[in-house]
Amino acid sequence: MGKVIAIANQKGGVGKTSTCVNLCAALKESGAKVLLCDMDPQGNSTSGMGLDKNKDIYNIYNVLIEEVNVGEAIIKTAYSDVLPSNKILAGAGVELVALRDREHVLKKALESVRSEYDYILIDCPPSLEMLTLNSLCAADTVLIPVQCEYFALEGLSDLMSTIRTIKKSLNPDLDIEGVLLTMYDSRTNFSSQVAAEIKKFFKNKIYNVSIPRNVRIAEAPSHGTPVMHYDRPSRGSQAYLELAAEFLKRNK
Numbered sequence: 001m002g003k004v005i006a007i008a009n010q011k012g013g014v015g016k017t018s019t020c021v022n023l024c025a026a027l028k029e030s031g032a033k034v035l036l037c038d039m040d041p042q043g044n045s046t047s048g049m050g051l052d053k054n055k056d057i058y059n060i061y062n063v064l065i066e067e068v069n070v071g072e073a074i075i076k077t078a079y080s081d082v083l084p085s086n087k088i089l090a091g092a093g094v095e096l097v098a099l100r101d102r103e104h105v106l107k108k109a110l111e112s113v114r115s116e117y118d119y120i121l122i123d124c125p126p127s128l129e130m131l132t133l134n135s136l137c138a139a140d141t142v143l144i145p146v147q148c149e150y151f152a153l154e155g156l157s158d159l160m161s162t163i164r165t166i167k168k169s170l171n172p173d174l175d176i177e178g179v180l181l182t183m184y185d186s187r188t189n190f191s192s193q194v195a196a197e198i199k200k201f202f203k204n205k206i207y208n209v210s211i212p213r214n215v216r217i218a219e220a221p222s223h224g225t226p227v228m229h230y231d232r233p234s235r236g237s238q239a240y241l242e243l244a245a246e247f248l249k250r251n252k
Contacts, residue, residue, distance in 0.1 A: 002033075002117035003251065004110065005177050006139035010162075011155035012126035014147040015182035018217055018227075019240075020123040021048040023143075024080040025226035026244030032118040035074065037110070038085035039135050041092075045123040046084040049077050050224035053086040061089045063109050064096065064134075070109045079226050081117070093130040102130065103170050107138035128162050136163065137170050141177035145211075146198055148184050148191040153198070176202070178250070180243065181210035209242045 007020045017040065024036045038045040038060060043053035058073035060083050075082050096102045110120060121143075122135045136142065142163060146156055167174050179202045185191045199206050211217070214236030220227040228237040 002035075002114045002120050003141070004114070004120045004122065004139045005141050005143050006122045006124055006135045007143045007145065008124040008132060008136065008159065009144055009146065009155060010126060010128045010132070010159050011147070014126075014155075015145045015180075015211060015217075016126065017044045017048060017123055018221075019143070019145045019180060019182065019211070019243075020045050020121050021079075021221070022217070022226045022228065022237075022240035023244055023247065024049075024121050025228060026241050027119060027247070028080045029228070029241075030244055030248060032248070033116065034080040035083060035113065035117045035120045036080050037083040037106075037120055037122045037135075039089070039106070039131050040085060040123050040125045041087050041090035041131075042125075043084065043086040043089075044221065046082060046086065047224060048221040048226070049079050049082050051075060051077065051082060051084055053084060057084065059084040059086055059089070061085070061092050064089075064092055064105050070113050074113065079229065089131070096130045096134065103133055103137045106134040110138055128158070133166070133170075136166050136174060139171070139174060141175045143177040143180065145180045145182045147182050148194040148210075153194065156198070176205050178247070179206050181206070183213045184210040185213050207243060207246055209239055209246050211239045211243070212236065214239075 009016050024034045027034045046053040058068050062068040063070050063073050124132045124135045212235050216231040216234035217227050217236035220230040
């Protein structure tokens with residue numbers, strides 16, 4: 001049975017989608033069977049995997065709202081399998097409210113393909129609403145990317161409060177997969193100070209690998225490819241490959 005990991009942070013711009021795309025690609029390189037489930041209406045994970053998010057194809061919206069079989073919506077790419085998304089998903093948050101057992105629609109949908117994968121990574125929207133709630137209820141664990149800046153700490157507190165609430169009533173087995181420091185600049189004292197504060201709270205949940213500020217990570221999505229396929233020697237590429245290795249070691 002595959003492990004389902006939600007990649008979540010209610011704050012935007014923390015490297016959530018970059019982490020989802022690049023970790024999926026690096027895990028596949030390591031021989032794992034991986035599915036990327038794009039739950040963000042912006043569809044950036046979808047396009048980051050080289051897919052046209054505006055193409056008229058089945059996507060996660062059709063699965064959640066129209067009960068299309070999830071297997072019909074999955075697309076195989078060179079980097080991992082993808083359950084795509086686009087802007088039509090934006091309305092799903094409202095439509096889900098009217099459904100029975102609305103918090104577990106995604107979980108039920110993924111059950112039919114879960115045994116086919118080692119890992120299913122869910123790219124959550126940068127907000128705490130029904131799509132994110134569905135993602136956290138479907139997940140076994142949460143991987144939290146945290147940008148090394150002051151305001152990231154405030155958003156992290158709100159996310160942890162939400163996770164505690166979900167554990168109490170909707171998904172008691174939900175756990176923290178790990179906390180990933182992103183956009184880390186070792187040349188600045190401030191990055192080190194933020195990292196130290198996060199480590200005080202999460203202790204051994206912090207990944208040893210941190211993702212540096214790197215222009216290649218930002219450029220790769222415009223070419224529809226993960227960074228290790230865009231510029232493998234780059235610092236960003238090597239960091240995500242090291243993250244995948246640490247991730248697999250922790251999951252043995």
